Amino acid sequence: MNSDAKKVAVLGGGSFGTSIANILADNGHQVRLWMRNQDTVHDIATIHENTRYLPGKKLNPSIIPTTCLETAVVSADLLFVAIPSKAFQSVVRDAAQWLNEDQILVSTTKGIGEDGFKLMSQILEENTPCKYIGVLSGPNLAKEVAERTLTGSVIASEHEEVRLAVQQTLSCGYFRVYANSDRFGVELGGALKNIYAIASGMAAALGMGENTKSMLITRSLAEMSRFAARLGGNPMTFLGLAGVGDLFVTCTSPLSRNYQVGYALAQGRQLEDILATLGGTAEGVNTIRLVKKQSEELEVYMPLVHGLYDILFEGKELKDVIKKLMLGEQNSDVEFVLPGPDKLANLKRG
Ligand SMILES: NC(=O)C1=CN([C@@H]2O[C@H](COP(=O)(O)OP(=O)(O)OC[C@H]3O[C@@H](n4cnc5c(N)ncnc54)[C@H](O)[C@@H]3O)[C@@H](O)[C@H]2O)C=CC1
Numbered sequence: 037m038n039s040d041a042k043k044v045a046v047l048g049g050g051s052f053g054t055s056i057a058n059i060l061a062d063n064g065h066q067v068r069l070w071m072r073n074q075d076t077v078h079d080i081a082t083i084h085e086n087t088r089y090l091p092g093k094k095l096n097p098s099i100i101p102t103t104c105l106e107t108a109v110v111s112a113d114l115l116f117v118a119i120p121s122k123a124f125q126s127v128v129r130d131a132a133q134w135l136n137e138d139q140i141l142v143s144t145t146k147g148i149g150e151d152g153f154k155l156m157s158q159i160l161e162e163n164t165p166c167k168y169i170g171v172l173s174g175p176n177l178a179k180e181v182a183e184r185t186l187t188g189s190v191i192a193s194e195h196e197e198v199r200l201a202v203q204q205t206l207s208c209g210y211f212r213v214y215a216n217s218d219r220f221g222v223e224l225g226g227a228l229k230n231i232y233a234i235a236s237g238m239a240a241a242l243g244m245g246e247n248t249k250s251m252l253i254t255r256s257l258a259e260m261s262r263f264a265a266r267l268g269g270n271p272m273t274f275l276g277l278a279g280v281g282d283l284f285v286t287c288t289s290p291l292s293r294n295y296q297v298g299y300a301l302a303q304g305r306q307l308e309d310i311l312a313t314l315g316g317t318a319e320g321v322n323t324i325r326l327v328k329k330q331s332e333e334l335e336v337y338m339p340l341v342h343g344l345y346d347i348l349f350e351g352k353e354l355k356d357v358i359k360k361l362m363l364g365e366q367n368s369d370v371e372f373v374l375p376g377p378d379k380l381a382n383l384k385r386g
């Protein structure tokens with residue numbers, strides 16, 4: 037073990053939690069990977085060769101799988117939370133009884149909480165005694181990370197201690213970690229791009245041209261930056277790995293579960309059936325619902341989100357939504373609608 041080895045806990049033994057645990061173990065840290073009891077039959081038995089989430093990947097054998105949350109949490113210097121957003125708060129609340137204010141807590145979850153449009157890092161702030169909170173996000177397809185593909189990611193926190201600790205612990209020859217103090221911008225980038233990956237999956241299934249795909253990704257970036265800026269994120273963050281970087285990878289890779297959902301929808305399959313057979317988490321479906329509501333309340337122009345909502349939840353035909361998007365609302369369709377320099381100078385989460 038290296039002399040700077042840290043005790044690290046990863047909560048969530050799905051594909052991303054496992055791939056983050058693998059980097060940490062490769063870097064010589066003592067890693068406990070916590071998973072709930074239901075998962076153990078498959079995962080603990082197979083973790084050192086194949087997990088059911090990352091079949092065929094050669095994982096580091098020093099990862100210590102555990103189903104005891106107390107054991108994972110209590111003595112960890114640093115914790116990564118990789119639980120899907122729908123279960124995030126309940127796991128964090130359970131863990132909180134063993135946490136103290138000096139432990140560093142980092143969310144890797146790319147979703148939004150139902151209750152009051154909460155970001156995962158806000159859930160960490162509100163439900164734990166920890167002072168040092170951060171978000172890890174970027175173009176990080178779990179399967180490629182587990183294969184040790186050269187990858188870049190972003191640790192975002194207003195605390196320098198968090199940024200440095202995560203850079204020092206996770207960086208290695210195949211995983212480069214950049215730092216950003218815009219926690220909300222980075223976190224929103226990770227959550228919002230899932231929406232547009234669904235749209236891109238649809239475009240791919242329909243055999244759309246390269247012009248179309250380019251228009252879709254670029255307008256998605258404009259729409260997500262506009263929304264994030266309204267919530268206090270810095271639009272410049274969206275030009276980085278956690279913005280356009282993650283948007284690009286999930287809108288172009290069939291490995292993305294959100295892209296897969298869009299692809300299957302455009303082939304005419306029913307949403308419930310797709311989610312039941314996906315074999316992984318697609319955060320974008322719920323994020324569309326939450327962002328659509330929030331965009332109405334905040335009066336942010338988000339035609340792609342509204343079009344997707346109509347297809348997924350209102351039974352509208354894809355071709356009618358595409359027609360409306362191409363022909364509608366010409367007057368409001370200016371290329372960039374971002375806050376002016378006065379507002380940008382004072383960015384704060386509203
Ligand atoms: N898979 C990927 O490429 C990446 C995923 N993420 C994000 O990481 C989060 C987790 O995604 P994945 O690991 O891919 O999901 P996954 O679908 O591979 O696995 C989810 C894991 O969460 C566990 N889980 C579900 N409910 C739970 C509960 N109540 N208590 C404890 N564990 C519970 C499941 O048993 C499973 O082990 C998502 O927000 C996703 O957006 C972020 C970066 C990349």
Ligand SMILES: O=C(CO)COP(=O)(O)O
Binds near residue numbers: 176282
């Ligand atoms: O966030 C991801 C890559 O950065 C993974 O995307 P999916 O959740 O769509 O698989």
